[in-house]
Amino acid sequence: PMGATEPQWVLMATGRSPTNIAVIKYWGKRDEALILPVNDSISVTLDPDHLSATTTVAASPSFPSDRMWLNGKEIALSGGRFQSCLREIRKRARDVEDEKKGIKIKKEDWEKLHVHIASYNNFPTAAGLASSAAGLACLVFTLGKLMNVNEDYGELSSIARQGSGSACRSIYGGFVKWCMGKNDDGSDSMAVQLVDESHWDDLVIIIAVVSSKQKETSSTSGMRDTVETSPLLQYRAQTVVPSRILKMEDAIKNRDFESFARIISLVEKWNHSEGTPQVAYTFDAGPNAVLIARNRKTATLLLQRLLYTFPPQENDLDSYMLGDKSILSDAGLQSIADVEALPAPPEMKAPNQKFKGDVSYFICSRPGAGPKVLTDESHALIDSATGLAKGV
Ligand SMILES: Nc1ncnc2c1ncn2[C@@H]1O[C@H](COP(=O)(O)OP(=O)(O)OP(=O)(O)O)[C@@H](O)[C@H]1O
Numbered sequence: 001p002m003g004a005t006e007p008q009w010v011l012m013a014t015g016r017s018p019t020n021i022a023v024i025k026y027w028g029k030r031d032e033a034l035i036l037p038v039n040d041s042i043s044v045t046l047d048p049d050h051l052s053a054t055t056t057v058a059a060s061p062s063f064p065s066d067r068m069w070l071n072g073k074e075i076a077l078s079g080g081r082f083q084s085c086l087r088e089i090r091k092r093a094r095d096v097e098d099e100k101k102g103i104k105i106k107k108e109d110w111e112k113l114h115v116h117i118a119s120y121n122n123f124p125t126a127a128g129l130a131s132s133a134a135g136l137a138c139l140v141f142t143l144g145k146l147m148n149v150n151e152d153y154g155e156l157s158s159i160a161r162q163g164s165g166s167a168c169r170s171i172y173g174g175f176v177k178w179c180m181g182k183n184d185d186g187s188d189s190m191a192v193q194l195v196d197e198s199h200w201d202d203l204v205i206i207i208a209v210v211s212s213k214q215k216e217t218s219s220t221s222g223m224r225d226t227v228e229t230s231p232l233l234q235y236r237a238q239t240v241v242p243s244r245i246l247k248m249e250d251a252i253k254n255r256d257f258e259s260f261a262r263i264i265s266l267v268e269k270w271n272h273s274e275g276t277p278q279v280a281y282t283f284d285a286g287p288n289a290v291l292i293a294r295n296r297k298t299a300t301l302l303l304q305r306l307l308y309t310f311p312p313q314e315n316d317l318d319s320y321m322l323g324d325k326s327i328l329s330d331a332g333l334q335s336i337a338d339v340e341a342l343p344a345p346p347e348m349k350a351p352n353q354k355f356k357g358d359v360s361y362f363i364c365s366r367p368g369a370g371p372k373v374l375t376d377e378s379h380a381l382i383d384s385a386t387g388l389a390k391g392v
Pocket residue numbers: 053054055070119120121124125126127128129130131132133134135136139166218219220284285
């Protein structure tokens with residue numbers, strides 16, 4: 001029933017996708033348009049409760065064009081990456097029937113139907129916290145649901161890859177490997193799940209957000225510069241990464257924190273003084289540190305050290321720790337007074353080194369699950385009556 005005289009309908013789907021943090025980084029492309037990398041990479045997916053994108057996609061015969069709102073502001077969909085994702089999902093669209101709403105869409109109708117997309121990130125966008133990974137994975141996953149796409153997750157990851165490379169890894173939970181592939185058309189460049197989020201669930205991941213300002217250099221242009229100017233990148237891609245990928249896969253499968261931490265380096269002093277690594281750390285293309293503690297107990301000891309050294313600027317602990325706030329009480333830190341009473345860590349040689357205000361806030365997270373559909377209509381970001389983003 002798509003005639004102009006019929007009452008117009010709006011069909012919607014809402015999904016939520018996690019971010020991921022690479023422990024073996026993707027850096028450098030061999031094909032810019034298809035987003036094909038020069039090396040394999042491995043990441044851990046973060047709990048979507050703490051860091052995720054939520055996206056509603058809507059289709060209606062009354063929409064004259066495709067439109068998108070990100071965090072309440074309309075943005076252009078004309079970019080090649082958004083267009084690739086839309087095109088690839090549309091190509092795979094199938095018949096959809098919603099009996100309750102009396103909507104019937106034939107496979108071939110999808111070519112003519114336009115979509116409205118509204119997305120919201122529950123963390124800062126374009127600040128080096130992989131918003132593009134969560135965002136593009138969520139767009140592809142949710143469009144796929146709306147259009148009843150039947151492809152397996154490998155295929156979806158390959159489409160998400162064309163939106164942003166790291167997005168292909170956010171299609172799965174747990175630990176994920178992006179296999180670079182060999183084919184020129186990118187058909188074998190996709191992500192696979194190594195283990196799900198329950199495999200190594202005592203890991204605690206604390207992100208120190210040093211700056212949530214928009215980065216000056218995007219990963220896209222940063223890695224382009226590296227490809228063009230660094231004679232070392234080839235050596236990394238061809239020699240360093242392949243052997244590390246194997247070691248990292250073994251470390252993950254065996255929950256071998258020592259190997260895992262050695263590969264991505266150490267939180268130097270403490271790990272040295274303990275003799276065996278307690279915490280691993282990694283950075284993406286930005287200033288924010290991602291700290292990975294081997295278990296909850298270690299995470300509380302880490303947090304005491306972090307808050308001793310980086311006390312909050314404002315006298316408010318609640319806004320200083322986002323995500324899983326319960327880590328604060330586990331560490332015995334209920335109030336600013338508790339933070340002020342923290343003793344200097346024994347391994348610290350210059351105990352007066354405190355850097356108030358250097359960290360904006362922390363986010364406490366853990367390995368998390370992959371994308372999912374949010375069926376409860378209250379999560380929808382598009383108003384089904386108007387077809388427009390809510391609250392704009
Ligand atoms: N929820 C979303 N839905 C769709 N697109 C998004 C979403 N969030 C971010 N993006 C896209 O990703 C871009 C930001 O990506 P960019 O790579 O610059 O930053 P980042 O992903 O936060 O950092 P990095 O990838 O280096 O960790 C935005 O300008 C927008 O185009």
